[in-house]
Amino acid sequence: MAQKSFRQALNEALHFEMARDPRVIMMGEDLTGGAGANGVKDAWGGAFGVTKGLLGAFGPERIRDTPISEAAFIGAAAGAALTGLRPIAEIMFVDFAGVCLDQIMNQAAKFRYMFGGRAKTPLVIRATYGAGSRSGSQHTQALHSIFTHIPGLKVVIPSTPYDAKGLLLQAIRDDDPVIFLEHKMLYDTVGEVPDGAYTIPFAEARVARDGKDVLIIAIGRMVSVAEEAARKLAADGISACIIDPRTTSPLDEDTLLDFTDKIGRVVIVDEANPRCSVATDISALLADKSFDALKAPIKLVTAPHSPVPYAPNLEDAYIPTAAAVAKAATSIAKR
Amino acid sequence: MSTIEAVTVPKWGMTMTEGTITQWMAKEGDSVAHGQELLEIETTKVTNVVEAAASGILRQIVLKEGTTAPVGALAGVIADQAASQEEIDAFIASYADRLGASGDGQAGAVAPRAIAVGEGVINVLETGLAGEEAVVFLHGFGGDLSTWLFNQAAIAETHQTIAIDLPGHGASSPLAGGDDLLARIVTAVEAALEAVAPTRIHLVAHSFGGAVAAVIAASQPQRVASLTLIAPIGLGKTMNRDFLTDFIAAERRRPLLGVLERLFADPSKITSDMVEGTLRFKRLEGVPEALTAIADIIADDTGQRQSITEALAGLKCPVLLIWGDQDQIVPVPQAADLPANARLIIIPGAGHMPQMEAASTVNNAISENIKSDT
Numbered sequence: 001m002a003q004k005s006f007r008q009a010l011n012e013a014l015h016f017e018m019a020r021d022p023r024v025i026m027m028g029e030d031l032t033g034g035a036g037a038n039g040v041k042d043a044w045g046g047a048f049g050v051t052k053g054l055l056g057a058f059g060p061e062r063i064r065d066t067p068i069s070e071a072a073f074i075g076a077a078a079g080a081a082l083t084g085l086r087p088i089a090e091i092m093f094v095d096f097a098g099v100c101l102d103q104i105m106n107q108a109a110k111f112r113y114m115f116g117g118r119a120k121t122p123l124v125i126r127a128t129y130g131a132g133s134r135s136g137s138q139h140t141q142a143l144h145s146i147f148t149h150i151p152g153l154k155v156v157i158p159s160t161p162y163d164a165k166g167l168l169l170q171a172i173r174d175d176d177p178v179i180f181l182e183h184k185m186l187y188d189t190v191g192e193v194p195d196g197a198y199t200i201p202f203a204e205a206r207v208a209r210d211g212k213d214v215l216i217i218a219i220g221r222m223v224s225v226a227e228e229a230a231r232k233l234a235a236d237g238i239s240a241c242i243i244d245p246r247t248t249s250p251l252d253e254d255t256l257l258d259f260t261d262k263i264g265r266v267v268i269v270d271e272a273n274p275r276c277s278v279a280t281d282i283s284a285l286l287a288d289k290s291f292d293a294l295k296a297p298i299k300l301v302t303a304p305h306s307p308v309p310y311a312p313n314l315e316d317a318y319i320p321t322a323a324a325v326a327k328a329a330t331s332i333a334k335r
Numbered sequence: 336m337s338t339i340e341a342v343t344v345p346k347w348g349m350t351m352t353e354g355t356i357t358q359w360m361a362k363e364g365d366s367v368a369h370g371q372e373l374l375e376i377e378t379t380k381v382t383n384v385v386e387a388a389a390s391g392i393l394r395q396i397v398l399k400e401g402t403t404a405p406v407g408a409l410a411g412v413i414a415d416q417a418a419s420q421e422e423i424d425a426f427i428a429s430y431a432d433r434l435g436a437s438g439d440g441q442a443g444a445v446a447p448r449a450i451a452v453g454e455g456v457i458n459v460l461e462t463g464l465a466g467e468e469a470v471v472f473l474h475g476f477g478g479d480l481s482t483w484l485f486n487q488a489a490i491a492e493t494h495q496t497i498a499i500d501l502p503g504h505g506a507s508s509p510l511a512g513g514d515d516l517l518a519r520i521v522t523a524v525e526a527a528l529e530a531v532a533p534t535r536i537h538l539v540a541h542s543f544g545g546a547v548a549a550v551i552a553a554s555q556p557q558r559v560a561s562l563t564l565i566a567p568i569g570l571g572k573t574m575n576r577d578f579l580t581d582f583i584a585a586e587r588r589r590p591l592l593g594v595l596e597r598l599f600a601d602p603s604k605i606t607s608d609m610v611e612g613t614l615r616f617k618r619l620e621g622v623p624e625a626l627t628a629i630a631d632i633i634a635d636d637t638g639q640r641q642s643i644t645e646a647l648a649g650l651k652c653p654v655l656l657i658w659g660d661q662d663q664i665v666p667v668p669q670a671a672d673l674p675a676n677a678r679l680i681i682i683p684g685a686g687h688m689p690q691m692e693a694a695s696t697v698n699n700a701i702s703e704n705i706k707s708d709t
Contacts, residue, residue, distance in 0.1 A: 166618065198618040204587050207607035210377070234355070234401040254589065 004193040006158075006186045009165040010050050014088070016197050017172045018058050021086060024172060026054065027064040027073050028090030028126075047092050048128060048187055070100035074125065078108040078177070081123040086172060093139045094127035094181060097146075108177040109152030120175040124168075130183040130221055130271055131319050137307040140184075140315075142272040144219070147179040148248040148281070154178045154202060155249040159223035161191040163246060166200035173199065183221040183271075203250035207259075211241035214329040215259050217282060218242060218269040222320060226269050229325035238333045248278045253285060260286050264295035265332045269325050274302040296332035301325050339418050339426045340389035342411040344404050347378055347485045347694075354378050355403040356410060361393045367413060374410065381604045381691055383485055391415050394423050447480065447506065450527045455508025457527035458500040463491030468535045468560060470705065471528065472498040475542025475566075476629055477582050479505030479616065482541060485694035490539075490701060497532055499524060501544060503625030505616070512628030517641065520629075521550045534558060537705045541565045541690060542665060543633055549643035552650055561653045563704045565697065566687050568633055569643030570656075570668040576638070578664050579630040583623055588614065600661040600686035648674040655704040657697060659685030678704075 004012070018024045032055040033041045045052025055063045066073035070091055077089035091097060097104060104125065111119040131140040147155045154176055158164040164182070171178040208223055209230055218226035223244045230240040243259055245252055260266055266286060270279040283298045301320045309315050344354045354376040361367050361374075367387045374385050391413040398410040412423055449456035460480050463469075470490050474482035480498035487496050502523050503509035510519050524547055528536065537560050540548035545567020552559040568574065578597055585591035592610050596602035616622060634640055647654055654677040658667045664687040673679060680700055685692040 162615070194615070194619060197620045198615070200618065201586060206611065207588070210607050231403065234403060237399060237401050239401045258589075 002193060002195060003190050004161050006161045006164050006182070006189050006191075007048065007050055009161040009191075009193045010168055010182065011045075011052060011054075012193070012195075013165045013168040013172075014051065014054060015057060017169055018054065018062065020197075021172075023084065023086045024088065025062045025064065025080065025085055026051065026088045026090065027066050027077055029066055029068055029092050031055075031090060032060070032063055032065050046090070048182075048184065050126075050182075050187075051090070070096050071103060074100040075103040075107065077123055077125070078103055078111075078121060081108070081121045081177070082111060082119055086122045086124075088124045088126060088172065091125060091127040093135075094129040094143050095138050095141050097127065097143060104147075104153070104177070104179075105150050109150050112176065113152060121177050122172075122175045123177045124171045124174075124180055125177070126168075126180045126182065128184045129181045130185060131303075131308045131315055132185040132221075134310070134312060134315065135184075136310045140308040142181075142220070142270070142303070144179075144181055144248055145272050145277040145281075148278055149276070152177065153249060154247065155181070156202070156247050157181045157183075157220040158246065159186070159208075159218075159220055159244050161189065161193045163200060163206065163244075165193055166198050167202075167246065169197060170199040170202060174202070181220065186221055186224075189224070200246070202247045203252045204246065205252035205255040206244045206246055207255075208242040208244050209240065211239040212263065213239045213333050214241070214265045214267060215263040216240050216242045216267045216269060216325065216329065217256060218244060218325075219248065219278060220271065222269040222271055225320060225322050226325055228322035229329065232322060232326045233329055233333075236330065238329060240329060245282075251282070251285075253289075256282060256286065257290050260290040261293040264293050265329075265335070266294070267299045267301060267325060267328045267332070269301045269320055271303055271320060273305050274300060275305055277302065296335040299328040299332055301328050338389070338391070339412060339414040339423060340391065341409055341426075342373060342385065342387070342393075342413060344376060344398070344406050344408045344410055345385060346406040346488055347383060351378050351406060351484070353403055353405045356398045356400050357382055358400055359396055359411075360384075363393055363396055365393050367391065367393050377606060378484065381484075381599075381606055381609055383691070383694060385410075386695060387413060389413050394418065395427070397427060447500075449506065450530045452523045452526035452530075455502065455510070455523070456506075457502070457508075457523055458506035459527060459531055460487070460498045461496065461531060462487060463493075463495045465533075466495045467533055468537065469495040469497050469532045470537045470539060470701070471532060472496065473524070473538065473540035473544030473548050474498075474501060474504065475544050476579065476633060477504070477613070477616075477626060478541070481505075481612075482688075483539075483690065486539075486690050486698055486701065489694075489698040493702070494537075494705070495533070497528075497536075499527060501547065503622070503629060509621055509625030510628070512624075512631060514632065516628055516632050517546060517550065521547055521554075525551060525555075535560045537561045537563070539563045539565070539701055540567065542687065543568055543629065545569060546633075546641045546643055549646040552652065553646035556649075556651060559650075559652055561655075561704050561707070562647075562650065563655045563657065563701050565657045565690055566659065566662050566665050567643065567656070568639055568665055569641040571666075571672040572638035573666055574634055574639050575664045576634040576636075579633060583617075583626050583630060586614075586617070591617075597663045598687045599692060600659060600684055601692070604692070644672060644674055647677055650676065653704050653707045654678070655680065655700060657682065657689055657700055659687060659689040659692065661685060662687045
């Protein structure tokens, strides 16, 4: 099977679905190389190269560069979704959701509920997230916990190129607003991705690795950190199972509970800040519904409760490491 | 003179690059006999057992349980009493060098290729030395050529081998449904074989693939030198049709695991990678329709729709049937349904997948059946 990058996998999904469904449109900053500029269009396919080639294939009516005003174009996308289009809006950095949160939280998320179930909002908001690229506090956060908290939104965080393509196709075909989060440091990762179309259902966790001693639940980029930790642990004779929830809303509670019941020792790894987070949410779920199966405290390995530092050494220290995950797993493995 | 033998991580299947040691069945210092089950290794598909290739004492375990190592890595050392610890240490050290030197080449996967047939393609994986005869592997419903993970490489040591993705499976194009679908599948497979196989072929087929193989053997008796069918359909009416419908319907991991467990006598051998791999196949657009079309020609409300009894009875070549005694999908047929010219081996403790569950027994049986062609 073909090896493709995370970026290519997303680009394929966008190409495929725009060709299949004329209602799919895109809008965002710099998707085609800059609105209003006279220079070369589609020179680099967006800030991260994901939208490369779409302008040539589908034209400026369907691939729209917008002014730097998230409140305006996210609101426009939500409205377009109500009229029957299937817009994909790109927020270049998820941190900028701050300026358009009303459109997301008070408008798009609530249409289905406030209009008596008669309105559909098939909107996808793609955004990059995460630390590691020396981009500073305002361009590196992991905000999935905020979106997961809001009813009416679906939240998708792919960790592999294969999942990126299948989950994005599912997101575009979904009739509810979907927040689709892409970690900047994953764009160049490579994996097997089929050429054809496929969708991955939401609330379907992936078992990334079988193991029997410790269960590591990891989100987004942290799945690869957990995998590195699992290799270290294996050398010490500790067999780690890894589960990637893939979507935090809806959450595949059944799979998380099944494996907790089977293994009894759990480490949750998340790049988000630790308070009121997906990690604490999953921890509460397991403590509530699988308490009798737990053989040790649930361990959380997360970023600290601080903004992402800009100093490279501090940014590196901020991001959960494989060593920290392995240490947490080891601390509960023998209990 | 002392003898020192390496126990290495084997290469099961063309895409296997590493394996995880899940269990050692002998301790350091134990005497082991040639053929004795020595350790369990988990691959991307299922867990399989490595047998001792030499008799002696398991002097050292190099890869502990839980370790993942590349194909060819030294897992342990078997030697006789005469070998000193210094000699064994030197052997292990030399092995590390050898792996570094040749590891990449050994793990380098043989790539499958797509053969154009009619309007689509048939995906084939060829290994072994080109010769005047080839062993051709045909998988069952819902499988693909990786069904032969533990078999193709073993047979390739002595023969040219060709594993085929049937239409609508793996990387082969699907065909439209209809009552003549089996005939069109046979045509597509024959066209692929024309392109890649020598004049004489030995057919090894599993389950639904058995019906395809039987038709090819009956229509090309001069070409087919032997036939080995593993739990084939078509020898009786009884089968678990729910397996087909449930397999197609399962869109998520949990229900699919419940379906796949019916294939194996010991369901704990199924890995999450096997479930995920099957889901990835089933998620591809067009696959559920292609599988439904094939399920429709395998069985209906009254049971199995195909019969290969007559096709087999007319064959002059050796015909071997292999069954697991705990097969929950296609049960071991009644004596009355077995053609007189077919030999039957029943493997105790195996389910519908003996080629995976009892790989070395099946490999030996395949080899013997091939040799019995005179």
